Structures are given as C-alpha cells and as structure tokens.
Amino acid sequence: MAGATETFGSLLLIIGLASRLTAIPITVVMAVAYLTADLEAVTGIFSDPDKFVKADPFPFLISALIVLVFGPGKFSIDALIKWGLDASRRDLPERSLPFGAPVTPTEAKAQH
Amino acid sequence: MEQLSLAGSAIVNRIIPVLHYSACVRLLITYTGSCFSRRRFSSSRRPMVRALHFVCKDSGVAPTNDQTGILYQESAFDPSPIMKTPVDLFRRGYELLVSGANLLQSPFLLLLRIYFFWQLFQTGRGKLAHIEKSLITSPALAFPGQL
Numbered sequence: 001m002a003g004a005t006e007t008f009g010s011l012l013l014i015i016g017l018a019s020r021l022t023a024i025p026i027t028v029v030m031a032v033a034y035l036t037a038d039l040e041a042v043t044g045i046f047s048d049p050d051k052f053v054k055a056d057p058f059p060f061l062i063s064a065l066i067v068l069v070f071g072p073g074k075f076s077i078d079a080l081i082k083w084g085l086d087a088s089r090r091d092l093p094e095r096s097l098p099f100g101a102p103v104t105p106t107e108a109k110a111q112h
Numbered sequence: 113m114e115q116l117s118l119a120g121s122a123i124v125n126r127i128i129p130v131l132h133y134s135a136c137v138r139l140l141i142t143y144t145g146s147c148f149s150r151r152r153f154s155s156s157r158r159p160m161v162r163a164l165h166f167v168c169k170d171s172g173v174a175p176t177n178d179q180t181g182i183l184y185q186e187s188a189f190d191p192s193p194i195m196k197t198p199v200d201l202f203r204r205g206y207e208l209l210v211s212g213a214n215l216l217q218s219p220f221l222l223l224l225r226i227y228f229f230w231q232l233f234q235t236g237r238g239k240l241a242h243i244e245k246s247l248i249t250s251p252a253l254a255f256p257g258q259l
Contacts (some may be wrong), residue, residue, distance in 0.1 A: 003243065006236025010229040019225075026232070063228040066221070073221035 005029050013067060016076020023068035030061035 005025050012022040034042050038055040045052045052058065072078050 003236045003239030006232050007240055008236075010233035010236060013225055013229045014233065016222075016225065059228055060232050063224055066224060070217075070221065072225065073218035075218050075222040076225075 002029050002033070013064075013072070016072040016078050019067050019072035019076060019078055023064045026064040027061060027068060030057040030064060033057040034061065 006029060009022045009026045009029075013019055013026065034055065034057050038052075038057065041048075041052045041055045
C-alpha cells in the first residue's frame, strides 16, 4: 500500500497532476513512516531536532508539505489545465449574462 | 516631384507627433505599471489613467495634467523624484528582490518535485519490485506460520 502510494503519488507529483490532492496521501504515508520507523525522532523532536531532521522520511515529508501548501507552480499539468479553463471562460462571455440577454450587438439592436 | 516632397513632408509632420505621443504614452503606462505607481497614482486613479491612455490614443492628443489630476512635480513624465532618499532606494531594491524571488518560485517548485519525488518514486518502485522483503519480518507481528 505504502509502496504503491509512493510510486504512483510521486509520479503524479513529478508531472504536476492533481498535486495538492496527491500530496495528502504522501504526507500521511511519510507521517506513518515516521511514527513506525522513527518514533524516537518524533518524540525527541524538541530535545534532539537533529535526529528528527536526519530521519529518512524528512525530505519527502517536507517536499509533500511544500507542494500541499504552495501548489505545484506554473510548470505543471495543473497550471496547464487551469490556463485552459480560464481561456475557455474568457471565450464564453455569454455565460455570465442572464438568460435571454442579447449576446451580440446585432441581437441587441434587433431587440431594441 | 515637388508635390511628392510636399506629400512626404505632410506624412512626416503627421507621423512624428503620433510617434512622440506614443513614446510618452508608453512612458506613462510603464510608470503606471511600475512598483512606484502606488505612490505616484493612487489605486483609484490608476484605472482613470489607463482609460485616458485609450481615449487619448484614439484621439491622438496627450492628456494634460489637469485631465489626469496629477501635479507636474509628480508627473510620470518627470522621473526626477525617483529614488531620492535611501528609503526609496531600499524600497526599490526590496521590490526587485521580491519580484525576482516570485519569478524563481515555479522553477524552484519544479526542481523540488523532480529531485525529491524521483527519489521517492525509486523507493516505492523498489518496494513494489521486492515486496517480499517489505513484508512484516517481526515474529511478534507475523501471522502464525508466516515466518
């Protein structure tokens, strides 16, 4: 389960598809890895922070949290999808008009 | 030939003010969009300046200071008030730093994703490839007969 999550989740995060959604299970898996394999590092996070930072899951946990909070950035499929959705919304201004309202100037002239 | 030269001079006389005005408008828009615009033009005045730009671009007449509501000392055509004090210099430098860091945000996130999650992908693939080694090996947690 953890292996499948790590494999497919990291692939999705690399290409930037559903990044914030994928970062959640990765964060959970890394937290579980911390609690099972490095419980001493978690309990001694304030007394011995070096041990917590040097644990194996730390860079992956921090990376997943960064992606979860800040998003994948502009170089990702999520940004591409968002750009496409915004472009399609810009191309369809009549969606914001009430039903039956004139869309083109010729229609407006015809109604008047 | 004389008519041709007259026509040419008429065209030049027509074009030069337009070119001059377009350069002024470009300067105005540059300063409007610059980071100092918050001090030069208030947020409520900035759309008005942009609207004036379009109106005056069509009419070919540059806006007067009365039209823009800007005093000549604060005009965008007079760049002398920029960076007079060390505070302005610091502010300009800090805003350059912020804009540069904002530009670096997406490449940094891309590098972070590729570097760390590629390692995580290899770890996960190794777990899936050698799943028998990833199973529980502790006798206390194993099912009877598993070990």
